[in-house]
Amino acid sequence: MAGFFRRIYDWLLSLFWATEMDITMIGLQNAGKTSLLRVLSGGEFTTDSIPTVGFNMKRVQKGHVTLKCWDLGGQPRFRAMWERYCRGANAIVFIVDAADIAALPIAREELHTLLLKPILEGIPLLVLGNKSDLPEKLGVDDLIDELDLREIKHREVSCYSISAKEETNLDAVLQWLINKAKK
Template sequence: MLGLQNAGKTCLLNVLSGGDFTYDTISTIGFNMKKVQKNNVSIKCWDIGGQPRFRPMWERYCRGASAILFVVDMTDIEKLHAAREELHDIMGQESVEGIPLLVLGNKSDMQAKVSVDELIDALDLKSIEHREVSCYGISAKEETNLEAVLSWLVKRANEPPKPGASRR
C-alpha cells in the first residue's frame, strides 16, 4: 500500500484489518504491516510511509507482491501532480512489471474532491501498461467501497504468481 503522506493509507489498513477509523492516526514512519482476513483468505498488507524520504524504498516492498494499492487523497488537488509522478515512477520499475495496480481515491465522503474520472485523468492511469489497472473511490471513514477493495485483493491473492515472480 503506497501513496503520499496523509492520503489515508494507515487509516484504511486499520479499517480493512477490522479496526476502527480514527482521526488522530500518526503518519507511518518506515512501514507498518497487518494481516487482513476475508473469508478463508489472509492477506499480508504493507503500509509504506509516504514521506519523500521513504519513497525510494517503495520498489523494494513491491517486488513480488500480489498487488499494489496506491492511495490518493481525492480532496488534496494540489498533490495530484506529485502523486502522478510518484505512481508513474514506481510503475516504470522493471521489478514491478505485471503486478496489478489498484488506485484508491480516499476521502470520497468529502464535498470538495475530484471525481473518480478526474482522478483517472489527473494520474494518467490510462497510460500505465503491462498490468491490470483499476481505480475506486473509497472512504476509509465511512467504509465506502471497502468490500469491493477486499474482493479485488482476494481475487489477486488467489491468482498464481507470474512466471519468475515470488509472492509475499
C-alpha cells in the same frame, strides 16, 4: 453436531486451500493508508493517526485468504523504499487523497516513476481515491485523468473511490484483492 463437522471442514479447507497474499499500500503522506488498513483489519477509524515512519504490517483475514498488507510511509524520505516492498507483491495499492487536488501532480509523478521499474512489471495496480466523504473530492473519472492511469501498460489497473472514514466501497476493494488471489 453439524457445527462440529463444519468447523472440521473449514479447518481442513484452510490447510489445503488457504492463500496468503502480499499487498503493498503506498501513496503520499496523509492519503489515509494507515487509516484504511486499520479499518480493513477490523479496527475503528480515528482522526488522530500519526504519520507512518518506515512501514506497518497487518494481516487482514477474509474467508480463506489472508492479506498481508504493508503500509509504507509516504513522506519523500520513505518513497525510495517503495520499490523494495512492491517487489514480489501480489498487488500494489496506491492511495491518494481525492480532496487534495494540489498533491495529485506529485502523486502521479511518484506512481509513474515507480511503475517504470522493470522488476514491478505485471503486478496489478489498484488506485484508491480516499476521502470520498469530503465535498471537494475528485471522482473516479477525474482521478483516472489526473493520474494518467490510461497510460499505464503491462499490468491490470483499477480505480475506486473510497472513504476509510465512512467505510465506503471497502467491500469492493477487498473483493478486488481476493480476486487477485484466485488468479
